[in-house]
Amino acid sequence: MGKKILLGEDELPRSWYNIAADLTEPLQPPLDPRTRTPLDPSQLEPLFPPPLIEQEVTTERAVPIPDEVLAAYRLWRPTPLVRADRWERLLQTPARIYFKYEGVSPVGSHKPNTAVAQAFYNRAAGTRRLTTETGAGQWGSALAFACRLFELHCVVYMVRVSYQQKAYRRVLMELYGAEVIPSPSDRTAAGRAVLADDPDSPGSLGIAISEAVEEALGREDTHYALGSVLNHVMLHQTIIGLEAKRQLELAGEQPTLLVGAVGGGSNFAGLVFPFVGEMLRTGQRRYRVIAAESSAAPSLTRGRFTYDYGDTAGLTPLLPMHTLGHGFIPPPVHAGGLRYHGMAPLVSHLYEHGWLEAVALDQTEVFQAAVEFAQAEGIVPAPESAHAVAAVRRAALEARSSGTEIVVLFNLSGHGHFDLTAYQEYLTGNLSASRLDDSALRRALEQLP
Ligand SMILES: *Cc1c(COP(=O)(O)O)cnc(C)c1O
Numbered sequence: 001m002g003k004k005i006l007l008g009e010d011e012l013p014r015s016w017y018n019i020a021a022d023l024t025e026p027l028q029p030p031l032d033p034r035t036r037t038p039l040d041p042s043q044l045e046p047l048f049p050p051p052l053i054e055q056e057v058t059t060e061r062a063v064p065i066p067d068e069v070l071a072a073y074r075l076w077r078p079t080p081l082v083r084a085d086r087w088e089r090l091l092q093t094p095a096r097i098y099f100k101y102e103g104v105s106p107v108g109s110h111k112p113n114t115a116v117a118q119a120f121y122n123r124a125a126g127t128r129r130l131t132t133e134t135g136a137g138q139w140g141s142a143l144a145f146a147c148r149l150f151e152l153h154c155v156v157y158m159v160r161v162s163y164q165q166k167a168y169r170r171v172l173m174e175l176y177g178a179e180v181i182p183s184p185s186d187r188t189a190a191g192r193a194v195l196a197d198d199p200d201s202p203g204s205l206g207i208a209i210s211e212a213v214e215e216a217l218g219r220e221d222t223h224y225a226l227g228s229v230l231n232h233v234m235l236h237q238t239i240i241g242l243e244a245k246r247q248l249e250l251a252g253e254q255p256t257l258l259v260g261a262v263g264g265g266s267n268f269a270g271l272v273f274p275f276v277g278e279m280l281r282t283g284q285r286r287y288r289v290i291a292a293e294s295s296a297a298p299s300l301t302r303g304r305f306t307y308d309y310g311d312t313a314g315l316t317p318l319l320p321m322h323t324l325g326h327g328f329i330p331p332p333v334h335a336g337g338l339r340y341h342g343m344a345p346l347v348s349h350l351y352e353h354g355w356l357e358a359v360a361l362d363q364t365e366v367f368q369a370a371v372e373f374a375q376a377e378g379i380v381p382a383p384e385s386a387h388a389v390a391a392v393r394r395a396a397l398e399a400r401s402s403g404t405e406i407v408v409l410f411n412l413s414g415h416g417h418f419d420l421t422a423y424q425e426y427l428t429g430n431l432s433a434s435r436l437d438d439s440a441l442r443r444a445l446e447q448l449p
């Protein structure tokens with residue numbers, strides 16, 4: 001069998017997979033924060049176009065992918081499935097390890113899978129401008145690229161610490177034509193409130209979301225786009241798992257362990273939902289499924305499952321999710337895309353019902369695994385994706401000790417070419433452990449709405 005398992009463009013899936021169709025218990029609805037009653041979906045209209053709101057609530061199993069979105073996908077999809085046999089040999093493991101490589105997209109991550117869909121539906125509904133937030137810059141560059149394809153103006157609030165550390169991500173967004181603003185900023189009331197408290201705030205995804213939502217709510221011609229967390233984002237990302245399932249079938253393999261890194265949950269959901277859906281339908285727990293989070297933002301392993309705001313200022317509806325508290329600002333770590341207080345409601349729900357496991361990893365272990373992987377397979381993982389690499393490494397070493405044959409599928413959600421300062425820190429011995437402040441976490445959990 002070859003190193004890579006490739007699909008042709010004509011084998012691109014024509015529908016996304018909606019796991020809401022197969023849940024054994026219904027998902028709790030988002031709540032209107034003023035009344036704490038289920039939100040009427042039409043209340044989302046200032047933020048999102050009708051087709052995306054419909055995708056947020058639909059229980060249809062297959063949602064057709066529009067031709068214009070398929071045409072955009074063909075710029076980089078289908079993505080390769082790769083056997084990590086060199087890494088297997090280095091680890092001396094009986095595990096067979098496959099990764100789905102999403103780093104081949106124009107911006108180097110899985111995020112354009114939903115960005116192009118969201119830009120398309122907005123354009124079709126007459127939206128002129130999109131606002132959004134970005135952590136490490138991957139989502140911002142994905143949306144900037146998608147807005148360029150579908151002729152929308154793009155405004156990106158970029159978490160200040162990343163704005164300073166990831167200057168080239170900003171250049172990438174600007175070359176696609178986006179306007180990039182360091183967050184917290186003085187352009188919005190939410191940003192001004194944070195700055196009044198702490199003029200040197202490093203920012204966080206939660207704060208940047210508040211700013212982007214506030215701007216979208218204040219302008220008729222402007223909608224908001226979210227890169228993770230919401231049901232429609234998970235839906236669009238299932239293209240990853242649908243392709244991977246087909247590719248493993250072609251390879252004659254049946255996976256036993258599925259792994260992805262989790263920030264808001266979208267690349268993980270995208271890879272695993274088609275497999276988890278199969279378990280939900282058959283009732284057979286055929287796959288072990290592990291979400292790898294950052295020990296700086298351990299929403300699954302240390303958060304609470306409850307209703308919370310998606311943003312720091314409390315402008316969004318209340319979502320049923322695992323959360324560290326919307327006021328919690330995770331310590332700066334190199335995996336900026338994992339620095340989020342909450343977890344997608346769909347991922348949280350499946351975790352709560354025992355279909356998924358989670359592990360929190362420190363960045364020192366993560367970078368060690370990533371460098372080893374790069375030396376074996378050549379690809380430098382994004383710091384976020386490296387969390388999946390480290391979790392797979394643990395499983396492969398366990399398989400070695402116990403002599404168990406396992407078949408692993410993991411999502412290599414992006415490459416780390418814009419993250420070389422982080423690798424430099426690791427290589428020069430200057431990378432610090434990603435510990436969170438326990439008392440800050442306790443305070444944030446006490447302030448849950
Ligand atoms: C944003 C990002 C993540 C984390 O976000 P999810 O929504 O949890 O996928 C992971 N990997 C990469 C490469 C990212 O850009």
